[in-house]
């Protein structure tokens with residue numbers, strides 16, 4: 001497969017590893033509990049907590065404000081530590097806690113929203129970079145494009161469901177729906193952890209172990225390139241420049 005061979009690139013999408021589809025599933029079922037929640041939350045804050053429309057609106061912005069401030073720092077911390085699957089599982093569990101506090105407990109919504117803001121920022125820092133560890137660099141645009149497409153398809157479908165649940169049963173059942181969606185994301189993350197361990201993938205390595213393994217892969221690639229270039233010189237074949245880490 002080469003960059004000059006777009007048909008080859010498209011065909012290789014079929015060979016994306018199962019871990020990537022797990023990442024896509026987590027992306028759909030996690031974000032369903034965040035974006036549609038925020039879209040519908042203003043009236044929830046007004047009715048359950050008796051907040052004024054202005055305060056309800058301010059609460060609604062809190063998750064995104066927190067992400068705007070925290071994401072670079074949390075991204076740096078995840079880069080320094082590695083162990084992306086642990087961060088991912090922790091952030092999904094914290095989001096479940098935030099929704100459970102909103103559904104079952106009567107404390108000021110700022111508490112669950114702060115938890116959600118931190119968890120949402122950690123999830124972005126740990127989930128999205130995984131794609132780069134799973135597919136060859138020539139296919140990153142395709143892999144992220146597919147992730148964005150699947151996420152938006154999921155959100156489009158689930159938005160219809162959340163609207164129906166809200167209109168027919170109210171906010172309590174909507175919160176239960178979000179918690180169930182997050183539990184599916186948690187199951188997918190557990191499957192990702194198991195699959196990654198079985199396959200010896202790099203997703204949950206510490207940064208130092210990951211660095212050593214990537215160096216090994218690169219040095220193997222360099223030596224295979226020098227072998228290939230010798231062969232190329234002899235028989236005029238092209239070298240395979242794939243970068244797949246997990247199969």
Ligand SMILES: C[C@H](NC(=O)[C@@H](N)CCCCN)C(=O)O
Pocket residue numbers: 031120124128148151
């Ligand atoms: C990083 C992640 N981005 C997305 O989910 C985008 N597809 C859509 C962004 C919409 C505004 N938050 C995120 O936002 O956490």
